Amino acid sequence: MLERLLPVASTSAGDIDFVFSLIFWLVGFWLLVAELVFFWLIVRYRRRDGQRAQYITGELKSEKRWITIPHLLVLACDVFIIFFAVRVWYDVKQALPTAPEQQTVRIVAQQWAWTFFHPGPDGQLDTPDDIVKVNELHVEVDKLYHFQLTAKDVLHSFSVPVFRLKQDAIPGRVIVGWFEPTKTGEFDIQCTEICGIGHGLMPARIHIETPEQHASWMAEHGEISVAAVTGR
Amino acid sequence: MAESIPVAPSPARAHDHEHPAEPGFIRKYLLSTDHKVIGLQYMFTGMAMALLGGFLAYVFRMQLAFPGIDVPLFGVVSPNEYNSLITNHGAIMIFWVAMPVLIAAFGNYLIPLMIGADDMAFPRLNRLSYQLFLVSALVLLASFFVEGGAFGGAWTMYPPLSASSEFNQTPLGTTLFICAVALEFVAFLMGGINFVTTTMNSRAPGMRMYDIPMVVWMIVLASILFMASVGPLVAGAVMLLFDHTLGTAFFDPQRGGDPILWQHLFWFFGHPEVYVVLLPAVGIVAEIITVFARKKLFAYKTVLYTAFGTGVLSFTVWAHHQFIAGIDPRMANVFTITTLLISVPIAEMMFVYIATLYGGSIQLATPMLWALAFIAEFLIGGVTGIFLGASGSDIYLHDTYFVLAHFHYTFFPIAIIGSFAAISYWYPKMFGRMLNETLGKIHFWGTVIPFNTIFIPLFVLGAAGEHRRIWDFAQFPELASEPLRNLDKVATVSLVIMLAFQAVFLFNFFWSLRRGQKAGKNPWHANTLEWTTESPPPHGNWKQMPTVYRGPYEYSVPGRDADFWPQNEPA
Numbered sequence: 001m002l003e004r005l006l007p008v009a010s011t012s013a014g015d016i017d018f019v020f021s022l023i024f025w026l027v028g029f030w031l032l033v034a035e036l037v038f039f040w041l042i043v044r045y046r047r048r049d050g051q052r053a054q055y056i057t058g059e060l061k062s063e064k065r066w067i068t069i070p071h072l073l074v075l076a077c078d079v080f081i082i083f084f085a086v087r088v089w090y091d092v093k094q095a096l097p098t099a100p101e102q103q104t105v106r107i108v109a110q111q112w113a114w115t116f117f118h119p120g121p122d123g124q125l126d127t128p129d130d131i132v133k134v135n136e137l138h139v140e141v142d143k144l145y146h147f148q149l150t151a152k153d154v155l156h157s158f159s160v161p162v163f164r165l166k167q168d169a170i171p172g173r174v175i176v177g178w179f180e181p182t183k184t185g186e187f188d189i190q191c192t193e194i195c196g197i198g199h200g201l202m203p204a205r206i207h208i209e210t211p212e213q214h215a216s217w218m219a220e221h222g223e224i225s226v227a228a229v230t231g232r
Numbered sequence: 233m234a235e236s237i238p239v240a241p242s243p244a245r246a247h248d249h250e251h252p253a254e255p256g257f258i259r260k261y262l263l264s265t266d267h268k269v270i271g272l273q274y275m276f277t278g279m280a281m282a283l284l285g286g287f288l289a290y291v292f293r294m295q296l297a298f299p300g301i302d303v304p305l306f307g308v309v310s311p312n313e314y315n316s317l318i319t320n321h322g323a324i325m326i327f328w329v330a331m332p333v334l335i336a337a338f339g340n341y342l343i344p345l346m347i348g349a350d351d352m353a354f355p356r357l358n359r360l361s362y363q364l365f366l367v368s369a370l371v372l373l374a375s376f377f378v379e380g381g382a383f384g385g386a387w388t389m390y391p392p393l394s395a396s397s398e399f400n401q402t403p404l405g406t407t408l409f410i411c412a413v414a415l416e417f418v419a420f421l422m423g424g425i426n427f428v429t430t431t432m433n434s435r436a437p438g439m440r441m442y443d444i445p446m447v448v449w450m451i452v453l454a455s456i457l458f459m460a461s462v463g464p465l466v467a468g469a470v471m472l473l474f475d476h477t478l479g480t481a482f483f484d485p486q487r488g489g490d491p492i493l494w495q496h497l498f499w500f501f502g503h504p505e506v507y508v509v510l511l512p513a514v515g516i517v518a519e520i521i522t523v524f525a526r527k528k529l530f531a532y533k534t535v536l537y538t539a540f541g542t543g544v545l546s547f548t549v550w551a552h553h554q555f556i557a558g559i560d561p562r563m564a565n566v567f568t569i570t571t572l573l574i575s576v577p578i579a580e581m582m583f584v585y586i587a588t589l590y591g592g593s594i595q596l597a598t599p600m601l602w603a604l605a606f607i608a609e610f611l612i613g614g615v616t617g618i619f620l621g622a623s624g625s626d627i628y629l630h631d632t633y634f635v636l637a638h639f640h641y642t643f644f645p646i647a648i649i650g651s652f653a654a655i656s657y658w659y660p661k662m663f664g665r666m667l668n669e670t671l672g673k674i675h676f677w678g679t680v681i682p683f684n685t686i687f688i689p690l691f692v693l694g695a696a697g698e699h700r701r702i703w704d705f706a707q708f709p710e711l712a713s714e715p716l717r718n719l720d721k722v723a724t725v726s727l728v729i730m731l732a733f734q735a736v737f738l739f740n741f742f743w744s745l746r747r748g749q750k751a752g753k754n755p756w757h758a759n760t761l762e763w764t765t766e767s768p769p770p771h772g773n774w775k776q777m778p779t780v781y782r783g784p785y786e787y788s789v790p791g792r793d794a795d796f797w798p799q800n801e802p803a
Contacts, residue, residue, distance in 0.1 A: 002628075005696040006710065019624040020695075027615045034586065034611055041589040042604065045525070046596070052795060053788040054591030058530030058584070066590075067531065067583040074579045078572040081622055086565050088624030093561040111399065154393040155491060157556070157631065161697030161710065164628035168557045170492070171392060172485030175558055188710045192631040192699045194386045196399055197312045200703035 002164075009162035009183040009208065015088045016164040022084055026077055034070075092165070096178055097144055101125070104146040105137065109156035109169040112198030114189065121222040131221045135204035137189065140214040144180040157193035160206055168193055181208040265355035266771055270362050271341030272662065275655075278333035281369060282648075285324040286731050292317040297717075297724035299704040314703040315384025316405070320372070322387035323409070326505070327416050328369055330647035334512040335458075336365070336420070338654055339427050339451040341662065345762035345769060346445045348436025348778045348800075353429040361422035368415035375408035383409035386701060388498055391483035391491045395475040406476055414469040417462050424455035436761065436800075438780035442536075443799065445760045445784040446529065449536060450515030454508045457543050461504040468497035495557055499550035506642065507546045511539060513650030514581055517603045520657050521585060522785045523758045524600035525592030526795050529785040530584050538577040538584075545574045555626050564623040571621035578614055582607060593788070593795075598672035599756075602653030605680050606645045613641030616691070634694025637687045644683055652679070652737070659741075660755045664767040665748030671740040678733030685726040689719035757796045760784045764800050 001024060002008075002017045045053075056063060102123030108115040116137040120129025125148075131138075139145055149158055151169035159166040163179050189204035209217060261269060287305075294301060295309040302308050309317070340358065344351055352358045375382045380402040385393040389410070397403035431444065431452045471482040472494065481487035483494050522529050529535065551559060551567040585607055594600070616638040619625050629635060652675075659667050698711050705711040705720075754763040765774050778800040786797040 002695055005692070016624060016628050019622060020619065020628070023619050023622060023625060027618050031611060031615045034582070035608060038586050038589070038604075038608060038611075041586065041592075042594055042596075045589060045592045045594050047593045051593060053526040053593040055528060055788050055790050056530065056591055057528055058532075058534070058587060063587075064531060064534070066587050067534070067580060070583050071576060071580045074576055075573075078575060078618075081618060082569055082572050085568055085622035085624035089555075089561070089564055089568070089627070092624070092627055093556075093564070154399050155390055159631075159699065161628070166556050166627055166630055170485065170558045173558065188697075188708050190697075190699045190708065193390070194315065194393065194701045196393055197315065197384070197401060199315065199701055200311055201707060203707040 007162045007183060007185070007187070009181055009185070009187060010160075010165065011180040011182055012088070012092045013162065013164040013182075015091060019081075019084050019088050023081055026081065030073070030077065093177070096146075096176065099144045099146045099178060103140075103143050104148065105139070106148045106150075107137070107158055107169070108150055108152060109158065109191065109195075109202075110152035111154065111196050112191075112202040114158075114191075114202065114204040116204075118218075121218060129222055131218070133221075135189075135202075137204065137206045138214065138217055139181055139206065139208055140211055141181050141184050141208050144178060146176055146178050149175045149177065154195050155193045156191045156195050156202075159190040159192040160187065161190065162187045162206075166192060181206075184208050184210055184213075263359065265351070265359050267340045267344050267352045267355065267358060268662075268769065270358050271337050271339075273362050274332045274340060274365070275337035277366060277369060278329050278337060278651075281324050281328040281332070283734075285321050285329055286734070288317045288321040288324070290727060290731055292321070293724040293727050295703065296705075297721040299706060309703070311703040312381060312384060312401075315386075315701065316376075316382040316402075318701055319384050319386050319409075320376075320382055323413065324372070325643070325647065326387065326509070327413060328372065330509040330643065331416075331420060332365060333651045334509055334516075334647065334654075335427075335451055335454055336361070336423050338447070338512060338516065338658075339423065339455070341658070342762065343427055343430055343448055343451065344434070345661075345765070345773060346448050346760050346784075347431060347434060347439060348761045348774075348780060349430060349434035350772045350774070350777065352426050353434055354426050357422050358426050361419045361426070364415055364422070365419035368412045368419060371408050371415060372412035375405045375412065378404040378408065381405055388502070389413075389472065389494075390498075391472060391475065391489075391494050392485070395472060395483050395491075397476065407473065410469055410473045410476065414466060414473070417466050417469075421459060421462065424459045427455045428452055428459075436778050436780045439799075442532065443780055443783045445515075446518035446532070446535060447512065447515030450511040450518075450539060453539050453543055454511040457504045457511070457546065458508045461501045461508075461547065464497045465501035468494055492554070492558060495554050496550070499553045500547070502553065503550040504543075504546045507542055509646050510578075510642070511542075513606065513646040513653075514539070516650055516654045516657075517585060517606050519758075519760065520599050520603035520653055521588055522787060523657075523756050524597055524603070525589055525594045526787045527588050527592040527785075528787055530587040530590075532783070532785065535581060535584050538580045542574065542577040542581075545570060545577065549574055549621075552621050552623075552626070555623050556630050568621060568623045572618065575614065575618065575621075582611055582614070597756075598667065598669055598676060599653055599657035601673065601676050602649055602656060605676070606649045606653060609641060609649065609680070609683070610645040613638060613643075613645060616641060629694065631700050632694035633690045633698045633700060636700055637690035637694055640687050640690075644687075648683075649680070652676075655741075657756070658762075659744070660751030661762055661767050661769070663745055663748075664751055665744050665746075666751050666755060667744045667748060668740050671736055675733055675736040675740065678736060679730055682726040682730035682733070686723045686730065689723045693719050754798075757794075759786060759796050759798050761799055764798055 001021045102119050106117035114135050116133045118131040119125050120131050149169045151171045156169040167177050187206050189206050191202045291303050291306045294303040383402050383405045385400050393399050474480040481489040483489045483491045548570040552571045555564045751767045761778050780799045788795045
């Protein structure tokens, strides 16, 4: 369902959309049934002259059935939903598939900007040729990336809606996660944890590029940042 | 008090001797220890705060729908002001509206009247509770007028933002905000002690545990939940205050503290808090649907035990607010399970209420409309919570407008619909006159229809990725699209309509005080004890204290002419 509202641009986005749709249809159906029964009872048993209400205690087993059966149904649906929710959670947050070092980016959030550290042409972070960009993240499509997320001052949250991915950034801690883009283009990055006056003013963009685009971006900016560091 | 025995209030305690002359205004209204006066004080304070909370919502919704507009009655909204508005809207609606109205106002007003007592167990503690609550409200209001403005770090007050004025830039506003919240907790602790003690010790002779009206049970359970959960947060609030004012480092990661600790303390209270306000509303609905369907409550004991179960479970679900906050990801699995399981007792309560309607003789008077609207709307609020309790989908939906729409679909039925249900039902008892039915119905539809058209668009916006607490979405190309902006406009216009309809309620409320039809003792033909005394009840509540012979929901008992059977009527 969510794909009608925004693009699906990572390998796990579809799984998360599936959990959403599953809950929507399953729970939506029972909600509809409950509301229909509810409104039908209101219409059916509205007050009529000379007709008394029935005296039902609800303590007999035969009467309690009317609530125990629906309640067991709720329980069954819960178990079903838990199964799929936990499975997707495990894939996205608990498991960490390996990624080569050149596909690792560091994300630093601060009041009120994002700084993205891309490994330069040498494929390693923390070297002079790192490509440092403010509010711009460049990745290559169909490659599995690790991100190292941290914050400088207060809590922030790194959110890429088209990936259906979200992770809070905590000062003093580096949180590692992963994503694998599947669609080229330029999309929003949001900060989804209130972080002060400029919380609404720290938008960033993710650029998902084809291998050729990414290589030329790398060539262009790798040189510039090497030049900046070495003073050549 | 050595001779005080459970279930035996002394009927001879004659209050008239204590007050020989008619007390003056100050003694009667400001220093009163009468539970009814204190209840009404809480109610009026809560209503005033609700108007303020609604006004704040109007201002920031206008900014969202029409960014940069000069909002009538306010002016242009800066990002700083926007944060203060949303923060205080949330805090006010929960701590200064839902709690004082649902628990304190109706708890104070109804508990002694429904269990047949002449007053609360500790009347002076009760008065102190209200006075402290009033101080807390004034402290909060003061924070709007200090240098730097009111706190804007969200009602959840996550550090480090809330722990240092270097980050939040509201040095005094933050201090006052934390103090106000802590004072409010202390006020409610006192109220809670009173509710529990009174219900356990001061019941009328003959009122057994299973004869206690459901709303009283629910307020007592809510008080217990509150008292059991608030302790860690009071401690946390003091730590946060020290961090902010003295420079300690409980929550400062740079100096060995942990900001996530606050989130645990906050939500360990914050989630039971949802049930603290839910249970009284559920109790109110039980009273109203039985009276207006002329039906016995379906499976009284089941309702009670599911409420117990909900209460216990509610202590085990808090970290679903923190799935993506950086907690151990394995923990999310545990909290997903407990969170989805809590849907079972809550759903069961709703099923019980729906089952109660079966075979009834339903009269759609205004209080009944509110009570039925509670069930219909709360069901939507409940099921949309499943999307968020399920860790897999919460990764995406966390901190979007989907969350916001979900909890407004729970809190609005609880705090607003529940309060209107209670006010329209007990107004005749409180003031001796009936509210106008036509105006009541206009107000009902004028509130409930716009409520849905505010929050259904917000579900869609949240599903489309719109995130919370953002001053202007123009910065985000994907969210700035025309259809999404139009949904925000629909929500804002609906809010303005809904707020406008509250004028009908206020007019009805004050007009009926003088012009409403005389109510008499028992206008709804209800069973519970509060309807056996005068409207409004005198000081001391009854001239002759009642004795109880049966449960509260004996409606339409076969073989009787009348379709109700008051609890105090001998068989």
